[in-house]
Amino acid sequence: MATHIAPLRKLWALHVLDGNDIHLSLKELYEKLSNGKSGCYWELFEVYKHLRSLGYVVGRHGIPWSVKGQHIKSGTCSLEGSQESNEMLEMEPKDENSVIELFNNMQITDVSPAFNVYLPNSKFRKSSPGDPSFVLYISRCSPPSRVEIEALERKHGAIPFKFCHVENGRVSFFSFAKTELPVLP
């Protein structure tokens, strides 16, 4: 699944190729996003695009980054034509412009995280990405309950996680952090 997308601000251009290395038009991409198995590719794409355009490094949770020298596996994305946001990324000089199967089979559920996100200037290296700055869940229907949040805290341990809500073209991020107000004198 691939297309050339030039977003409004023209900060970055994303080349996407399908399995046969054939460029698809924007219309075809949008159609694919709408027809995803769980019908949720559109929200995933909005979130992905939003964070990428701000310079964050976003990978699909559970999918390894490619290792230097190997063919690019799914879950990676490279930028073209954008100086500001990919300077810190270690890139192969001629990376294939592909988001091959990035969203393939991806489902938004409230229990499986969508993305691992790294801060933009975090000297991210695909060969050793390290822990993400946070794990991102995309929320479908309702805000998470306390029970759900606790389960996620057990699952992710020290790595923070956030919930993302997409509606009406707006992408919003929320943190639900345990706290304890101090006992005052």
Place this chain on the structure above:
Amino acid sequence: MMPRWKGKGLQAKANADPMSKIVSQLQSSLIQFETRGLLSSCSVLVEVDAELADLLNRSCFGRPRITAQEDKQWFQLDMEEAFYLCFSLKCLKVIGEDGSIKSNEELWDYFKSKKLVFPVSYKVYSHLRHKNWVVRSGLQYGVDFVAYRHHPALVHSEYAVLALSEGDNDLNGRLRVWSDVHCTVRLCGSVAKTLLTVIVNSNNQVANSPSCLEHYTVEERTITRWNPERSREDQTGPKNGTKKV
């Protein structure tokens, strides 16, 4: 979010005059004067002299009512405030319209009849008060309470508090949909407060009497909005995952 003191030297003033001590003095004085409150709809009215009025003001219980009386003052206490003084601090007795003193169980039933979520909101109120936070109504901000580190004259409140309960019998009904999360977080932000949810688990206790409260457990959580445009700089280096985002 750091506490915002309202002026220079006020933090020192607060430190020199701990809230726990003020509340303790209030408690002693109320007991000494055998103060009685009058049950009136959703409030309890107390008549006090100047010394007690001063303590009520400094500890932030109740609101003074304007009257023509000179030697005495009347204060109006919210349900949670009144029950805290009666049940937790044991320094106030409340008289019903028949002139008899209400037991804690009777007060509990009465307040529950006026406010279905009273057990949960009281648990949250007393939980924060026990930690010596000043807790006031948060109605004007669309939340249950606001919590201050000390007297509101000295410091702005840091937290807008929602008292929530777990499970199917959550009568509060807040933050069940994303639009409410957006709305509440935005409102809190616009008044420089952090949204604090205090979640009460009744542990299957039926709220028949105030003794159920000791079996309730409480968990505090903040809900904050993360703005990706503002958090791009990683100041702690790639491996250190402790930067707060």
